[in-house]
Amino acid sequence: MTTQTQTQNVSVNNFEQCLKCSICTVYCPVSAVTPLYPGPKQAGPDGERYRLKNKEFFDEALKMCLNCKRCEVACPNDVHIGDIIQAARIKYSTHKPSLRDMMLANTDFVGTMASPFAPIANPILKLKPMKAVLHGVMKIDKHRTFPDYSSRKFESWFKKEAAPTQDQYSKHVSYFHGCYVNYNYPQLGKDFVKVMNAVGYGVHLLEKEKCCGVALIANGMPKQAKRQGKVNMNSMRKAIAQGHPILTTSSTCTFTMRDEYDHLLGIDNHDVRDSLSLATRFLFQLIEKGEIKLAFNEDYHKRVAYHSACHMERMGWVPYSTRMLRMIPGIDFVMLESQCCGISGTYGFKKENYERSQAIGKGLFDQIDEVNPDCVATDCETCKWQVEMSTGVPVMNPISIIAEALDVETTRKLNNLD
């Protein structure tokens, strides 16, 4: 009885475990740059006590939270501070998403509309008058450049160029490519297919893929996020039934679908979660088990600085990617001090957040300047936009670096494919 009382007395998001130690406040990137944000302790467990009594205590300033989860990583008592804040926003916020928020959040819809017009849309989005319109009317900051839309979606490329040859492999994975690979940067998807094929895995797309919903949650559209999440889970269940693990190349999509669906959106993901992984983690585990081998080009040389994206850090999976990169003999590896780059998905695109976003990332940009790498490696696509825009240093996903350094012919031989 006594043991039961103790073990079952757990509050939602562990909020009663907060000792008021204030360690989380040290690591909040937002309160470090603005006094208008009440900080994770006040916005999270402290504020929650008041909100439980009366919803009037909800403070719209909580929208300044990046959902970076660095407070949770720092918390010595496993209080899910970031979750408490996100849940409060979903439950209490009366702020209605603007047209701008809907446009930024609906990555699928906007991507589908923009891709066919990419040759026109890309240059237009870069024009000063267009930026002025976006800045003035849409409140999208003029300093931002939209990531280019690809004129050919990854899915179209895949169906024509890759799909026909995938059945020749004896082992298979399904790929959740995400909006970024599909609409903006198909090259990452191509790199993924190249690496997986070289180690003997055929790649397949899910029957139906929707945006994971991270931007919808952040922009106050949880219902739509839930609808999309259910579509994703159902497609993944079908892939799992065929024996396919599901891989991604985005830390944030992975984090959202594994760790936010269940308790923030109420989507049951328990039968999918274990089969959903990041590509670098999947490859690392296979190499460890001795099931695959990689060979790299001897003349490959690159100075690579690794940036720990917030959600990668929260998942605790940074070492999978860094140890994969360190396997490449030609890489001069530098680990950057882990800190938020400030973009946080759509957050940094908003006019009202731009300055804060850049102030948050400044420490990281300074570090990168100092290290002076050939490229920065990170597992998150929005960090890529932010770091490239702010430092001019190219940013690559670890999978792209592996693909670039890979000696495909030798790798295929090592894996008994030729």
Add this chain to the structure above:
Amino acid sequence: MKFDIIIIGGGLSGLTAGIALAEAGKDVALVSAGQSTLHFTGGTLDLLGCDEQGNYVQKPLEAIETLNSKHPYKKLENVSSLAGVAKKLLERAGIATTGNETSNHWRITPIGGLMPTWLSMEGMSTVEEPNQMPWRKVALVNIINYLDLPTKFLAAGLREKGVEVDVKTVTLPELKELRQSPTEMRSTNIAKVIENNDLIAKLADEVNGVASEGYDMVLLPAVLGVTNGDKSQQLLKLINAPATYVATLPPSVPGVRMQTLLRKRFNALGGTFFTGDQVVEGIFDGNTLKGVKTAKLEDTVLEADNFILATGSFVSRGLVADYNHVYEPALGVDVDDLGLDRKTWAKIDVTEAQPYMEMGVKTDSELHCLCNGAAVNNLYAAGSILNGHNSIKLLDGAGVDMLTALQVVNNIMK
């Protein structure tokens, strides 16, 4: 995932061991479930401040000889040499300290008391003799609306020792702005505001304005320099009178700085840091630990030749008490509960020495953990998780953390 050594716990003890092993060329991984209690420490490290009778100690090495045989120091081969190694390790991480193991000096507590200590970070306010205050007149200068420096206690404590104290306050427009969110007027946020040289110079001007003449010492809250000590040193140099810092209530800037610099050093040496993760299971083969599983890595087992358990005491969840037992949650190794009945774990009077503070994991003479009474031949314990000492009573917390970690490193490298 395979490493030479895996350390469980990312506080002072774990990082000390991690740095020493990485310096010796080992492939080291460190698993840390959240940030450590270094965030509550005030920029000083204690070796032994009190003996078992409760008397203050001036010569720690001599007093260590008198400790009872259960104390973790009794498992060290050479306390004096390990203490020297610890000081140098801190220095290489960018943490310059004053003091040494042969004689304690005295730190000023945030509520105006004096406590014996071993090493103090550069710039912290200390005195050599407790009965002979070196200052006749002191200016205690706080930042307006900064609540984590209890100036009244501090002033009263110093006046009791015969020092004349004037309490002054200063501010800057930038600090007034920070005050917009009253809960966030914290030491580390102040440190992040006073980042550039201009503001440091302006703050120094303000301090010089209120403490212009006639002071032997200007005491300031330690709220500068989260990532390194340069900014805090710079401010002291710009103040006309001699100036030093007093520790504040948590989060403590010098404590966070120490944590940050140690972690940076570990990273720079190529160490792998698993942040915000927790060891949930050990995989044993007889008396050998083969690997550990963590909450976040799920099916990936972390394997190593040797393991160090440095997860701290109750406050860091290295030890857990339920209604009936005290246990070690990560690996389930043997815990010494002193054979006490549940009702006698704690004393009602909080100022008394609490029996539970001496609980901890059992180890053999080489600091191997025990599992069901038998030593695990590649699993060591270090730091506050060890049984046999009360760090609040003896003021020996940092010393036990660092020195037992270094001894374990020596035992592994043998």
